Amino acid sequence: MKLSKLITVFTGTLLLGTLLVACGTKKEATTDSAKETTTTKALPKKIEVTDSKGKKITVPTRPSKVVVFDNGSLDTIEALGESKSVAAVAVKNLPTYLTQFKTVASAGGLKEPDLEKINSLQPDFIIISARQESFKADLEKIAPVLDLAIDTTKVWESTKANIMTIASIYGKTDEATKQVDKLEKNITTLKAKAEKSKLATLTVISNEGQLAAFGEKSRYAIVNDTFGFKNVDNTIKASTHGQQISFEYVLEKNPDVIFVVDRTKAIGGDSKETTVTNNELVKKTTAGKNNKVIELDPSLWYLSGGGIKSTQLMIDGVEKAFK
Known part of the structure; x- marks a missing residue:
């Protein structure tokens, strides 16, 4: 075959190959674009959700500007x-595990929102x-308000519902489902260990030397109702602020484990060791003798909860009871 003919054949083959590759690339790009369009169409511009x-x-x-007061929702986001x-968030009341949000605008305090600032945003x-x-x-005069308070009568169910509500707003239900499934597995494992241990526990808030205890369907119901720990006193009345108790009461009930949430530390008070640990009557309890007076992260337990990250951190905190 003559040289000129060989060049013509080679050139033609090369051109055909280039066209095929180009067509393939175009088809692939079109497919990716179609997927993106489908995803976008699958999520409307607005969505109706149910609050707590x-x-x-x-x-x-897919909001671009959200003001978040609920720290559990913040950690889920x-x-x-x-x-x-x-x-914007309540910057002054951020738990330690969410300090990365201190760089955003301040929405005021948890109990005193800055309405003027929020409106300007x-x-x-x-x-x-x-x-x-x-x-x-x-707040409703400024923008729609989504109340995602946790229902203490069904803590985990309420937490899951809130997580999925947020996920549906952002179009992240698949990712949220994976995270919830992982938490569910960890909770099941923890609950089995707690029930097998038969440890009698008492969960208290310490506030400048004063104590309040929490039982089932109360603020810290997650310890007993969800995580499966036995409560040393089943007669504790459910209350937002807990049932006031004395150190004599603690000795009388003699729990195997005492979980302590130090409110004073949570709101920026004295950072020294909690008075519960040093109390002479507490030291005489089984928990005190076995070094099972466990101080839970106060900023987490007092200021947050009900989110993806906070739930796992709470699991990690109570697991100290087994160490």
Whole structure:
């Protein structure tokens, strides 16, 4: 075959190959574009969700400016990779595990929202919990308000519902489901260990020397109702602030484990060792003798809860009972 003919054949083959590759690339790009369009269409611009009180709220999907007072919801937003959407938080009341949000705008305090500041931000919506309940009407004049307070009569079910509500807003239900399944597995493992141990526990808040105890369906019901620890006293009345008790009461009940949440430390008070640990009557209990007076992270347990990250951190905290 002549040289000129060989060149013509080679050139033609090369051109055909280039066209095929180009077509393949175009087809692949078109497919990816179609997938993206389908995903976008699958999530409407607005979505109706149900808050913790059973009220229907319509909010924008994939929001760009959200004011978040509920720290559990804040940690869920972060766990789902959507931190950039957070426009303001209660900066002064952030738990230590969420200090990365100190760089965003301040929305005021947990009990005293800065309405003027929030209004200036023009948020897509505002997430609150029980502490902001008295300001709800004022906040609703600024933007839709999504109340995601935890139902203490069914802590884990309420937590899961709130996580999935947030996930549906951001279009992250698949990721949230994976995270919830992982938490569910860890809770099941913890509960089996707690029930097998038969450890009698007492969960208390310490506040400048004063004690309050918590039982089932109360603020820290997750310890007993969800994590499976036996409560040393089943007669404790459910209350937001707990049932006031004395150190004599603690000795009388003689728990195997005492979980302590130091409110004073949580709100920036004295950071020294909690008075519960040093109390002479507590030292005489089984918990005191066996070094099972466990101080839980106060900023986590007092200021947060009900989120993806906070639930796992709470699991990690109570597991110290087995060490």
